[in-house]
Amino acid sequence: DAGITQSPRHKVTETGTPVTLRCHQTENHRYMYWYRQDPGHGLRLIHYSYGVKDTDKGEVSDGYSVSRSKTEDFLLTLESATSSQTSVYFCAISDYRKGYTEAFFGQGTRLTVV
Amino acid sequence: QKEVEQDPGPLSVPEGAIVSLNCTYSNSAFQYFMWYRQYSRKGPELLMYTYSSGNKEDGRFTAQVDKSSKYISLFIRDSQPSDSATYLCAMSVGYSGGSNYKLTFGKGTLLTVNP
Numbered sequence: 653d654a655g656i657t658q659s660p661r662h663k664v665t666e667t668g669t670p671v672t673l674r675c676h677q678t679e680n681h682r683y684m685y686w687y688r689q690d691p692g693h694g695l696r697l698i699h700y701s702y703g704v705k706d707t708d709k710g711e712v713s714d715g716y717s718v719s720r721s722k723t724e725d726f727l728l729t730l731e732s733a734t735s736s737q738t739s740v741y742f743c744a745i746s747d748y749r750k751g752y753t754e755a756f757f758g759q760g761t762r763l764t765v766v
Numbered sequence: 767q768k769e770v771e772q773d774p775g776p777l778s779v780p781e782g783a784i785v786s787l788n789c790t791y792s793n794s795a796f797q798y799f800m801w802y803r804q805y806s807r808k809g810p811e812l813l814m815y816t817y818s819s820g821n822k823e824d825g826r827f828t829a830q831v832d833k834s835s836k837y838i839s840l841f842i843r844d845s846q847p848s849d850s851a852t853y854l855c856a857m858s859v860g861y862s863g864g865s866n867y868k869l870t871f872g873k874g875t876l877l878t879v880n881p
Contacts, residue, residue, distance in 0.1 A: 683868070685868065685869075687871075692774070692873075693873065694772070694774070694854070694871060694872060694873030694874050695810070695854060695871040695873075695874065696871075697868065697869075697870075697871075700868050710868075742809055742810075744809075744869075746869075754800070754812050754815065755810075755812070755856075755869055756812075757809030757810050757811070758809055759808065759809055760807075760808075760809055
């Protein structure tokens, strides 16, 4: 298994509070991603990083921010959690291998906003 | 139009059936095509990948890419109950450049293989 750890695995939080999810990798992969997965919507990209301090928005970035101060850690922050952000969040890592991208996923964080 | 379209199913088949899963896409720059399998409450795992057009076979699984039609398929022969999972297609442009490696996923198709 690729060395990806997401924390926490489960969290319940109240509307309006900030929440930070952490993704830690031991593979030294350059690329890191945050996805959310919801019934009927599938896997949607929130933000991604292609290097330390290099990040970009995905298709559903509103209300989320990210930071990557070192290769192994990619943090996702919900600035002010809303019920629509209740979801399962997956972190993924990848690197250039013969011209293609194979992503390895973490086990997911189940976030409930009440 | 979404970049990648995938019928979410669900799809239910008897054990031993041949399963066909499909995705269409609109971005002609996609060159790398992947299929991921996701078991319930787990993260997706890479099942197969192909580059450009053509077929690739791995055991009971065959991936096909038709770039002229912007259509990819995954076939599962002799399906087993252990194949029950969500199957997601994914694509990337793949050449150098920071954002070109990011994956664009289909929504996933939920497959159940009944004993």
